[in-house]
Amino acid sequence: MIIDLPDTSAADIGQRILSARSSVGMPTGLVFTLIAVAEGCSYDEVLAASIDAGREHPSRILVVTNAPGDTRLDAQLRLGEDVPGDIISLVFHGDLVKHRASVLLPLVLPDSSVVVWWPGTAPSAPGLDPIGRLAVRRITDAMGAPDPVPALVERALHYAPGDLDLTWTRLTKWRGLLAASLDHYRAPVRAVTVSSAPRNPVGLLLAAWLDDRLGVEVTLVDDPRGIGITGVTLDTDAGEIRLTRTDGTMAAFSAPGLPRRLVALPRRDINALITEELRRLDEDAAYSATMARLAGRWRANDPGSVEETP
Amino acid sequence: MSETYRNPLRDPLDRRLPRMAGPSALVMFGVTGDLSRKKLLPAIYDLANRGLLSPGFGLVGFARRDWAAEHFAAVVREAVEENCRTPFRTDVWQQLLEGIRFVPGELDDDEAFQTLAATLAELDRAQGTGGNHAFYLSVPPRAFDTVISQLKRHHLAGDENDRELGRWSRVVIEKPFGHDLASARELERNVSAAFESQSVFRIDHYLGKETVQNMLAFRFANELFEPIWNRTYVDHVQITMAEDIGIGGRAGYYDGIGAARDVIQNHLLQLLALTAMEEPTSFAAEQLSAEKQKVLAATRPGRDLAQDAVRGQYLAGWAGGRYVKGYLEEEGIPPDSRTETYAAIRVDIDNRRWAGVPFYLRAAKRLPRRVTEVALILKPAPHLPFARTDSSGLGSNALVMRIQPDEGIALRFGAKVPATGMELRDVTMDFGYGRSFAESSPEAYERLILDVLLGDPPLFPRPEEVESSWAILDPVLEHWADSDESPQGYDSGSWGPECARQMLARHGRVWRRP
Numbered sequence: 001m002i003i004d005l006p007d008t009s010a011a012d013i014g015q016r017i018l019s020a021r022s023s024v025g026m027p028t029g030l031v032f033t034l035i036a037v038a039e040g041c042s043y044d045e046v047l048a049a050s051i052d053a054g055r056e057h058p059s060r061i062l063v064v065t066n067a068p069g070d071t072r073l074d075a076q077l078r079l080g081e082d083v084p085g086d087i088i089s090l091v092f093h094g095d096l097v098k099h100r101a102s103v104l105l106p107l108v109l110p111d112s113s114v115v116v117w118w119p120g121t122a123p124s125a126p127g128l129d130p131i132g133r134l135a136v137r138r139i140t141d142a143m144g145a146p147d148p149v150p151a152l153v154e155r156a157l158h159y160a161p162g163d164l165d166l167t168w169t170r171l172t173k174w175r176g177l178l179a180a181s182l183d184h185y186r187a188p189v190r191a192v193t194v195s196s197a198p199r200n201p202v203g204l205l206l207a208a209w210l211d212d213r214l215g216v217e218v219t220l221v222d223d224p225r226g227i228g229i230t231g232v233t234l235d236t237d238a239g240e241i242r243l244t245r246t247d248g249t250m251a252a253f254s255a256p257g258l259p260r261r262l263v264a265l266p267r268r269d270i271n272a273l274i275t276e277e278l279r280r281l282d283e284d285a286a287y288s289a290t291m292a293r294l295a296g297r298w299r300a301n302d303p304g305s306v307e308e309t310p
Numbered sequence: 311m312s313e314t315y316r317n318p319l320r321d322p323l324d325r326r327l328p329r330m331a332g333p334s335a336l337v338m339f340g341v342t343g344d345l346s347r348k349k350l351l352p353a354i355y356d357l358a359n360r361g362l363l364s365p366g367f368g369l370v371g372f373a374r375r376d377w378a379a380e381h382f383a384a385v386v387r388e389a390v391e392e393n394c395r396t397p398f399r400t401d402v403w404q405q406l407l408e409g410i411r412f413v414p415g416e417l418d419d420d421e422a423f424q425t426l427a428a429t430l431a432e433l434d435r436a437q438g439t440g441g442n443h444a445f446y447l448s449v450p451p452r453a454f455d456t457v458i459s460q461l462k463r464h465h466l467a468g469d470e471n472d473r474e475l476g477r478w479s480r481v482v483i484e485k486p487f488g489h490d491l492a493s494a495r496e497l498e499r500n501v502s503a504a505f506e507s508q509s510v511f512r513i514d515h516y517l518g519k520e521t522v523q524n525m526l527a528f529r530f531a532n533e534l535f536e537p538i539w540n541r542t543y544v545d546h547v548q549i550t551m552a553e554d555i556g557i558g559g560r561a562g563y564y565d566g567i568g569a570a571r572d573v574i575q576n577h578l579l580q581l582l583a584l585t586a587m588e589e590p591t592s593f594a595a596e597q598l599s600a601e602k603q604k605v606l607a608a609t610r611p612g613r614d615l616a617q618d619a620v621r622g623q624y625l626a627g628w629a630g631g632r633y634v635k636g637y638l639e640e641e642g643i644p645p646d647s648r649t650e651t652y653a654a655i656r657v658d659i660d661n662r663r664w665a666g667v668p669f670y671l672r673a674a675k676r677l678p679r680r681v682t683e684v685a686l687i688l689k690p691a692p693h694l695p696f697a698r699t700d701s702s703g704l705g706s707n708a709l710v711m712r713i714q715p716d717e718g719i720a721l722r723f724g725a726k727v728p729a730t731g732m733e734l735r736d737v738t739m740d741f742g743y744g745r746s747f748a749e750s751s752p753e754a755y756e757r758l759i760l761d762v763l764l765g766d767p768p769l770f771p772r773p774e775e776v777e778s779s780w781a782i783l784d785p786v787l788e789h790w791a792d793s794d795e796s797p798q799g800y801d802s803g804s805w806g807p808e809c810a811r812q813m814l815a816r817h818g819r820v821w822r823r824p
Contacts, residue, residue: 182319
């Protein structure tokens, strides 16, 4: 059922959910609250991805948008609409935009974790943001920002435990394949080259991870023909281990003394990414170390530009 | 190849990094069977789709069919498209397809095994499977010996030289592991003559189910339940596996086996072990198995087998709105068959935690619904400060771990009925894994196949556990074999024969209606 609540308050919303629930049935076992802040991106896409995620992780989902006009809160509740949890869309008008946390705090579920997701533009220091402070996990997406690379770097510079950028989630399969390749070719790696489309934060982060783990020279090369990451070469004593992907779906894997083989390495859509991300609510130590390295690499290469990033 | 190599890209703290199987080829005997089509082949695809198979993966089908490799690939594709749990993607299929081969032949045909050896060598070259081979025996148990000795004879079972080069050969067998203690030992002898013990994977797909691992988490990650998990609070335990179907087309397999051998010996005794065992030092295969083995060694059937072990056979009748045949009328079953389709036995565990607490195990076909669960029935409260009429609606507290369907935990306790008077009634607090974690849990076979390829055995029963289970069941089977009585009939679609009810009623207990 969909219930529209124009000009309302947190207490009203709470009351309406309770009474609506007695007719459509209680969801038991909602595991967390997801707050999606739809700024600088499409509300419909955010809602769709949230509903998708809610299908895998029954939860209370609060979708936050801002609108001009007199100070007012509009809400829309979706209950029992082919998702196990509650979906609450909140539109903040006027001055209320500055006090959004005051509405959200009474609406988060008791005891369980709170996750905030900024699919579009995000605050420069999510951990210090009033909404960000409600959460244990703060998920940003550099790809949703107008200029992805500086956005990712900025997050690395302001990293706080609990932050996570979906750029990292996009890397999981690449990292898995690269790690698996070194399970079997046990030669030390001497140097690494990562090539990716220009201004691509995913390649930048992969380079930082490889740098952090291997401690060797990692070169990042622009490949104007590609989509996302187009290839990684690990230069070892035994020869080159190479993983290349030119079309955004199939990758070719080659290693010394082995035939070249194909492996599916598709780019994943936002629904799949956020769903994977919500599987883990704990601190990601590997991400934290990689972001620290990314910040270090940035300072070393480009010390002057740090302050100017938006 | 030094032992101390540590992959610099792996970090124990980096838990997001997937456990990915290394280069390897999986050879499936009996690839045309039902299990392959419905479970195994789709599971392989799903693993590939989740990015858990190495690019250097090969799949070899072996069967008595005059098929070309392309035809086999089409068969695999059809099975995958029909039964895979993740979306079908052509790019993932393309990746799998490169490594698919087919070897036609009989299991006792030397030439076919030479072809198999040549095919594997070719895969190692063309696909980079690295000389690592897993052999999945999805064939009837009587064929195990033939296949295993053929593998040995054609040098496919792995030797010193292979191990030195870091290559492995593993064999996967499915239950039943023998039909009594003696035959289980013989099977073990034959398998271990060809393969090293850590290279033998016995699949009991029940143990690959998430819920069995959930049981471990439930018991050992919480403080709430451990204090009552013993003879002081638990009156008795009921472990049930009920099926609503009959034997279907499995007459040839089922007759002479029966419910006790088919289900109690493996699934139910494994569930008993997980329920009753002490906390393992860790969840490593070794530690887990040590605890299971210890509790199974302390388990014995009830003292009076005539009363503590009962069996039944389903009769024709209406089950769930359909008229169904009785067991003896099923096609291929001899009219004088004494194979049980319902078995219930009491076992006792002689240790400090469980002495005096009976564990009732029942397994049956043609019951009202399909359900598997473990229920701990608690003792009554020592004193009830209510009038007897007030508490007449009150039963025993119960903690139920549902394995399937709708995996979850239910807690049954008394509550006051809202009214001016004091009236008590049982209510249920229910937790469903599917409601809190709607994330579709991987199919048991996915996990098990991945574990075989990774060489990670915690979810597989060890030969000692298999043998202990037979040792528990053998006296019951012998008692039944020597008995003049036939299994008692029960109506299809009912909760079992009268003798089963009496078995518990004698001690003032009743079977739960799950």
